[in-house]
C-alpha cells in the first residue's frame with residue numbers, strides 16, 4: 228500500500244501512480260478519491276456526468292455507468308482542509324507524479 | 337386500554353432561547369469582570385464578560401477562517417467553565433472568606449445545570465468547523481489504517497514550529513516563553529482530567545490499557561511525581577505563579593480550543609473512538625514536542641528553568657504512541673470492526689487541525705506583543721486618514737474612570753484606539769503594554785487578545801472600527 232498526499236482542488240489535484248491517475252471529487256452524494264481513468268477504455272472519468280438521481284457517474288467516451296456508492300467504497304482517504312491523504316493499492320516503490328486534471332461540474336460540487 | 341406513548345422530543349436550544357440561556361449561565365457573580373489582571377488563587381473565578389454575551393450569535397457556526405473571532409473566544413471561555421465543573425479544584429491557600437462562597441457557587445447544582453443545558457449548542461459552535469475541515473471517505477481496513485499511520489510519521493522529529501520560532505526570535509524571549517507556559521496551564525495543571533472521563537464504565541481489556549496511561553500521568557500516586565506537580569515547578573522556575581487560572585485573561589482562544597477539545601471528546605462518549613485517535617497522535621508526537629520544549633525553555637531561561645515536566649515525558653512517553661496503537665487501537669478494531677476506523681482517523685486529523693490553528697495563533701500573538709511600539713506608531717497615519725475624512729469607520733465614544741479595567745478580549749477586524757484625554761495602559765499580552773496619552777493611540781489588530789486599564793482620573797477615548805488598517809495607509 229502506498230499513502231500519498233495531494234491537493235483537494237486546483238493545481239496538483241491528481242496523483243498518477245504507475246500510470247493510474249487518482250483525483251479527489253465532491254459529488255452530490257459525498258466526497259471521495261477515485262481513479263480518473265475509466266475501467267472500460269481509459270476514458271476521462273474526471274469529466275464524468277452524473278447519472279439519474281446522482282447514483283452513478285457516466286463516462287464521456289462510451290457512457291458506461293459506475294455506481295457512486297461502489298466508487299466511494301474503494302479508496303480510504305481523509306481530506307483535511309485542502310489536502311487529501313489517500314491509501315492507494317500500489318507498492319511503496321511505485322512511480323508517482325503530481326498533475327492537474329479538470330473536473331466536471333458533477334465532480335466539483 | 338392502550339396508551340399512545342408520548343412523542344420523544346430531543347433537547348435542543350437555539351436562537352434567542354440559547355442566547356438567553358448563555359447569558360443566564362454567565363451572569364453568575366463568579367463570572368463577572370475582574371478589577372485585576374490576574375485571579376488570585378481562586379480557581380472558581382473566570383471572567384466570561386457576560387455583558388457582551390447578549391450581542392453574540394451562537395447559531396452561525398464559524399468556519400476555520402473565522403475561528404479566532406471574539407464569539408469563539410467567548411464560547412471557549414464558557415465551555416472551559418462548563419467542563420471544569422466536573423473537576424475538583426481547591427485554592428492553594430485554603431477555602432477562606434469569599435473563596436468558600438465562590439466554591440459553593442461554582443459547584444452549585446444551578447451552575448452545573450445551566451452549563452449542561454447550553455453545552456451541546458456551544459460545542460456545535462466551537463467544534464463545528466471541524467466537520468468542514470476533516471472528511472473521511474472510502475472503505476478503511478486495518479491494513480490501510482496502518483499504512484496511513486506509518487505515513488504520518490508521528491514519532492519522527494518535526495520541523496521547528498511557528499511557536500518555537502516566535503519565542504526564540506522574540507524581542508523579549510522570557511516574556512514570550514512565559515506567555516507560552518501560561519497557555520499550557522489550563523491543560524497541564526489538571527493533566528489527564530479529560531482522559532479520566534473514559535476510565536469509567538466497563539469495556540474490556542482496553543479500559544485497563546487506558547487506565548495505565550493515566551497512572552503514568554499521575555506519577556503512580558506519588559504526589560511529587562504527578563505531572564501537574566512537575567508543571568507547577570516549571571511555572572515557578574520561570575517566575576510565574578502556579579495557582580489554577582491565575583492567568584485566565586491571558587489564555588488565547590486557540591489554547592482554550594485545544595484544551596476544550598479533549599473535554600469535548602471525553603464528555604461525549606459517542607466520540608470515544610475519535611478520542612482514541614487524538615490520544616494516539618498526542619502520545620506519538622509528545623516525545624519530540626517535550627524534547628524541543630525543554631530545549632526552548634533552557635535556551636531562554638538557562639539552568640534556572642525546571643524542565644523536568646518535559647524531560648519526564650521524554651522518558652515516559654517514549655512508548656505511549658506505540659502502546660496506544662498496539663494495546664488500544666488494534667484490539668478495539670479487532671473487537672468492534674473496521675467501521676470504527678474513520679472515527680479514529682478523524683480524531684487524529686482534527687487534533688492536527690487544532691494544533692495548526694493553535695501554533696499560528698500563538699506565533700501571531702507574540703508578534704503582536706513584540707510589535708506593540710510599532711502598532712502605537714501606526715496610530716498617527718491611521719488617525720490622519722480618519723481625521724481627513726479619507727476613511728470613515730463606525731466609531732464608539734467611551735469615557736472611563738480611573739482604574740477601570742477592560743478585561744481581555746479581541747475584535748473581528750482591525751480597530752484604531754484614539755485617546756482624546758487622559759491616560760490608558762493598553763495591554764497586549766502577559767507583561768506586555770503601551771502607555772497611551774491624549775492624542776496618541778494604537779492600531780488593534782484583528783483577533784489579537786488585548787485589554788486596557790485607565791491610569792488617569794478619567795479617560796475619554798474612541799474606538800474606530802476600520803476593518804483593515806492597511807487600507808488607511810494607502
Ligand code: FES
Nearest residue numbers: 265267268270286
Ligand atoms: S472509456 Fe469510459 S465508457 Fe468507454
